[in-house]
Amino acid sequence: RAKSEGRNLYRFFEPGMDATVQARRALEADLDTALPRQEFDLDFQPIMNIESGEIVGAEALMRWHSPTRGTVAPDNFIAVAEETGLIVPLGEWALRKACATAASWPPGLRIAVNVSAVQLKSGGFARSVISALAFSGVPASRLELEITETVLMDESETVLKTLRQLRGLGIRIALDDFGTGYSSLGYLRRFPVDKIKIDRSFIRDIDNRDTAAIVRTIIGLGAELGITVTAEGVETEMQLDMLRDNGCVEAQGYLIGVPSKAADIQRLLQLRALHSQAG
Ligand code: C2E
Ligand code: MG
Ligand code: MG
Ligand code: MG
Numbered sequence: 001r002a003k004s005e006g007r008n009l010y011r012f013f014e015p016g017m018d019a020t021v022q023a024r025r026a027l028e029a030d031l032d033t034a035l036p037r038q039e040f041d042l043d044f045q046p047i048m049n050i051e052s053g054e055i056v057g058a059e060a061l062m063r064w065h066s067p068t069r070g071t072v073a074p075d076n077f078i079a080v081a082e083e084t085g086l087i088v089p090l091g092e093w094a095l096r097k098a099c100a101t102a103a104s105w106p107p108g109l110r111i112a113v114n115v116s117a118v119q120l121k122s123g124g125f126a127r128s129v130i131s132a133l134a135f136s137g138v139p140a141s142r143l144e145l146e147i148t149e150t151v152l153m154d155e156s157e158t159v160l161k162t163l164r165q166l167r168g169l170g171i172r173i174a175l176d177d178f179g180t181g182y183s184s185l186g187y188l189r190r191f192p193v194d195k196i197k198i199d200r201s202f203i204r205d206i207d208n209r210d211t212a213a214i215v216r217t218i219i220g221l222g223a224e225l226g227i228t229v230t231a232e233g234v235e236t237e238m239q240l241d242m243l244r245d246n247g248c249v250e251a252q253g254y255l256i257g258v259p260s261k262a263a264d265i266q267r268l269l270q271l272r273a274l275h276s277q278a279g
Pocket of ligand 4: 177
């Protein structure tokens with residue numbers, strides 16, 4: 001019964017779905033030409049060491065400036081790029097661009113780049129990372145790759161091998177949006193990671209007692225495991241105080257700095273570096 005009902009529903013909604021499919025095709029087509037037309041760009045958001053107050057690096061965040069659609073947020077195109085496979089060349093572009101940008105930052109500052117599961121599974125990923133580093137002259141120790149738990153979900157041998165190889169080179173692996181997946185703790189046990197980024201939904205809700213307890217526990221877990229803990233989405237002094245009081249290592253969010261153009265972040269980083277040299 002449910003099945004035939006489903007079929008009827010499907011037939012009923014078919015015209016509407018058609019429009020959805022058409023919109024989707026149009027998006028795919030636009031995305032497809034966007035890379036050669038150089039419509040993509042990277043913004044950079046600073047990451048701060050909470051104890052010292054110093055900026056320790058920045059995360060590259062992709063932007064699509066479409067001539068017809070305006071600026072499209074990654075949440076509205078990354079998933080499609082993953083399904084069409086465009087994410088592989090697009091991700092490689094981001095990696096190269098991010099490394100090239102970070103090459104002119106003061107020494108020691110890290111560059112974090114988001115990596116999709118599709119890239120990691122696509123074979124040749126390690127090679128493209130090594131090439132991006134070599135081309136830019138950025139040492140491996142300054143590169144951080146942010147992966148989400150979906151990357152680890154299917155535990156493919158390629159992904160494991162690639163992650164080990166990259167860590168072997170001195171690249172850091174960060175687990176992004178930590179706490180939102182199906183098996184956050186399981187992944188921590190099976191995969192060697194250098195950093196966890198507490199998802200911003202926890203930080204937003206940090207004045208809730210239970211959420212605060214979870215955040216404190218994640219911070220403690222990181223300390224026990226020797227993993228750097230970064231809080232995402234820090235927007236208020238109160239949130240930062242709570243994180244500092246509990247020994248969270250790094251913070252990222254609008255309070256510290258919004259995602260900014262490469263030139264602006266460069267200026268900020270250089271200014272900070274001068275300050276810290278002056279003592
Ligand atoms: P993410 O890696 O977790 O990046 C953090 C997101 O939180 C960014 O959204 C950032 O702009 C936003 N954010 C930072 N601080 C705050 C804050 O204080 N409050 C709030 N409300 N938001 C804050 P964005 O730039 O829209 O990116 C969304 C997601 O798209 C990223 O989440 C990442 O998963 C993905 N993404 C971005 N760039 C790339 C890329 O180059 N490759 C891949 N594969 N994914 C990317
Ligand atoms: Mg990220
Ligand atoms: Mg995140
Ligand atoms: Mg995210």
